[in-house]
Amino acid sequence: MAEEIRIEASATKTEKYSALLPQIQALIEPELDLVANLANVAAALHHGMGFFWTGFYLVQGDTLVLGPFQGPVACTRIGFDRGVCGKSWAQQKTVVVENVNEFPGHIACSSSSLSEIVVPLFDASNKIVGVLDVDSDKLATFDEVDQAYLEQVAQQLKSKF
Numbered sequence: 351m352a353e354e355i356r357i358e359a360s361a362t363k364t365e366k367y368s369a370l371l372p373q374i375q376a377l378i379e380p381e382l383d384l385v386a387n388l389a390n391v392a393a394a395l396h397h398g399m400g401f402f403w404t405g406f407y408l409v410q411g412d413t414l415v416l417g418p419f420q421g422p423v424a425c426t427r428i429g430f431d432r433g434v435c436g437k438s439w440a441q442q443k444t445v446v447v448e449n450v451n452e453f454p455g456h457i458a459c460s461s462s463s464l465s466e467i468v469v470p471l472f473d474a475s476n477k478i479v480g481v482l483d484v485d486s487d488k489l490a491t492f493d494e495v496d497q498a499y500l501e502q503v504a505q506q507l508k509s510k511f
């Protein structure tokens with residue numbers, strides 16, 4: 351297993367993601383434990399990309415419950431269709447928010463968080479099992495490049511649930 355994530359600090363966003371994804375694959379490939387894999391993926395994305403908050407919420411009945419993450423402490427439970435995470439869960443689609451203060455129902459875990467992307471996670475039978483949530487302390491950080499690569503990360507995790 352790779353013991354550290356190597357990403358050029360001067361690389362573009364696309365270059366960083368394309369260097370990171372094979373390293374994430376190598377990290378999770380030999381490991382079967384879900385928490386271990388989610389914890390390492392959160393750390394690899396967070397430090398590799400320099401995000402403000404990076405983590406997982408997992409479906410438990412009618413609620414999303416906080417899973418492994420990196421960054422400031424966060425809300426532990428989010429209802430179905432509540433906030434950006436609950437919306438992504440309900441719609442089973444990626445939600446990109448340029449300004450969280452303009453998103454009706456946004457759940458402010460941290461007042462420093464200004465923009466956000468939430469990607470749904472599916473298991474091998476295509477059942478939704480959680481979301482990957484990434485927050486930025488700047489406006490309009492996330493675009494279709496983040497969406498494409500973070501959806502690939504969700505794809506990499508599919509067989510691990």
Ligand code: SME
Nearest residue numbers: 424433434435456457459
């Ligand atoms: N802002 C999210 C809640 C989770 S935190 O950002 C870590 C939302 O509205 O769903």
